[in-house]
Amino acid sequence: MPAVYAAAMTDATDARLAAQYEAYPYPRRDPRDETKRLIVGSPGHLREIDYWVFGARRPAAQPLHALIAGGGTGDATIMLAQQMAREGRAGSVTWLDRSAAARKVAQARAEARGLDNIVWQQRSLLELPGSGLGPFDYVDCCGVLHHLPDPAEGLRALLSVLAPGGGLGLMVYAPHGRTGVYMLQDALRLLASADEPPAARLDVAKRVMRHLPDTAWLRRNGFLDDHVNGGDAGLYDLLLNPRDRAFTVHELHALLAAEGLTVTCWVEPARYDPIPLLPDPRLRTRIEALHPTARAALAEALAGNVSAHIVYCVRQHTATGPADPTAADAAPVLRELSGAELANGIAPDGTITFVFDGLRQPVALPPLAPAILRLVDGRRTVGEIAATLAGRGTPADAFARAWAATFAALERLNRLLLAAPSHQR
Numbered sequence: 001m002p003a004v005y006a007a008a009m010t011d012a013t014d015a016r017l018a019a020q021y022e023a024y025p026y027p028r029r030d031p032r033d034e035t036k037r038l039i040v041g042s043p044g045h046l047r048e049i050d051y052w053v054f055g056a057r058r059p060a061a062q063p064l065h066a067l068i069a070g071g072g073t074g075d076a077t078i079m080l081a082q083q084m085a086r087e088g089r090a091g092s093v094t095w096l097d098r099s100a101a102a103r104k105v106a107q108a109r110a111e112a113r114g115l116d117n118i119v120w121q122q123r124s125l126l127e128l129p130g131s132g133l134g135p136f137d138y139v140d141c142c143g144v145l146h147h148l149p150d151p152a153e154g155l156r157a158l159l160s161v162l163a164p165g166g167g168l169g170l171m172v173y174a175p176h177g178r179t180g181v182y183m184l185q186d187a188l189r190l191l192a193s194a195d196e197p198p199a200a201r202l203d204v205a206k207r208v209m210r211h212l213p214d215t216a217w218l219r220r221n222g223f224l225d226d227h228v229n230g231g232d233a234g235l236y237d238l239l240l241n242p243r244d245r246a247f248t249v250h251e252l253h254a255l256l257a258a259e260g261l262t263v264t265c266w267v268e269p270a271r272y273d274p275i276p277l278l279p280d281p282r283l284r285t286r287i288e289a290l291h292p293t294a295r296a297a298l299a300e301a302l303a304g305n306v307s308a309h310i311v312y313c314v315r316q317h318t319a320t321g322p323a324d325p326t327a328a329d330a331a332p333v334l335r336e337l338s339g340a341e342l343a344n345g346i347a348p349d350g351t352i353t354f355v356f357d358g359l360r361q362p363v364a365l366p367p368l369a370p371a372i373l374r375l376v377d378g379r380r381t382v383g384e385i386a387a388t389l390a391g392r393g394t395p396a397d398a399f400a401r402a403w404a405a406t407f408a409a410l411e412r413l414n415r416l417l418l419a420a421p422s423h424q425r
């Protein structure tokens, strides 16, 4: 195909993508709901950024400047700006997106919360190089790169505004958990031309959904619900999107490695570990011989339930790994639940079970774990927790063993992390 023709086609598809998000800003959100709940998730959670990007080494008092590229109706922007405001953290969150309709919703959400730490930039992320924006300590791009004409160009645009020592939080679609989506996209393309207005295409999709055969893989796919619970925006985004592609672990790794990036966390790390999925000693030696990325790819292919990859990544040459969780001055923090809530979820046999897209992950914790978790509040240090438990008769070596085991078990579930160092400590 002549290059000029290919470029024109690309532009037409991208123009349809832009029209989609004007007609159906994504995700569907009602600003009035901001009084009822804060939507939290990954990437872009402040505690995850502190730990997975900065390794719990960057002081909480140092201003944090974040860019949410392709911010849509504002989930990550509102979450991060609210978390920063709540914790009195200095800095700013820049929402950037092409969609005026999405901006309207996101701004109304910010107003409903009285947030004044957000900067609004309505433009394409491909214009970031040379834009004068940034540098940003953290760049978030959730559910956007896979819609771009060239995801690598998009990634390079994000990197052009990333500060030295900063990091990214990305989400891209993954193929196995989206089984059925691309078949239905193919079917809808036959019935509704890409040139028809979005409302007409949506009408066709709704009619098709009413008659979807029982055997259609999307019907059998329990990992996705945007087409059921996401309103018009969700249905359109899943089934009528003019361009989306899914990345396997290997494909995402290659995309990142080509730009000099290394993954600090596949969220959640436990989901990318094949060992619990194959508890056969003869297989274990084979698994252990694999490169970490191949292990993650193995888990992805075995479980078959990952519909999106969420990763934190940093430039290879600045990667330092997280701080030592056993250091006396490390301050553990729970990502969302309180220590008491987590402790209450531990069964009498010492296990706690997490379920990720239908896959149960039982985790064995030491007998001291409930007592430790009840003392974790993001401020108390490991040394202080040890001292409190010593006052209740726990020997130092017993605490050290139990703490190391508890942290290792819950860090890989992205539940227990280390907080950014604070001056109060």
Ligand SMILES: C[S@@+](CC[C@H](N)C(=O)[O-])C[C@H]1O[C@@H](n2cnc3c(N)ncnc32)[C@H](O)[C@@H]1O
Pocket (backbone or CB within 6 Å): 017, 018, 021, 026, 027, 069, 070, 071, 072, 073, 074, 075, 076, 096, 097, 098, 099, 102, 123, 124, 125, 126, 141, 142, 143, 144, 147, 148, 237
């Ligand atoms: C699937 S939505 C994701 C929204 C949000 N990040 C989330 O996860 O809830 C994709 C968003 O990317 C935006 N987008 C697509 N191409 C873009 C581009 N070149 N520059 C900026 N935003 C873009 C769309 O307008 C849309 O709001």
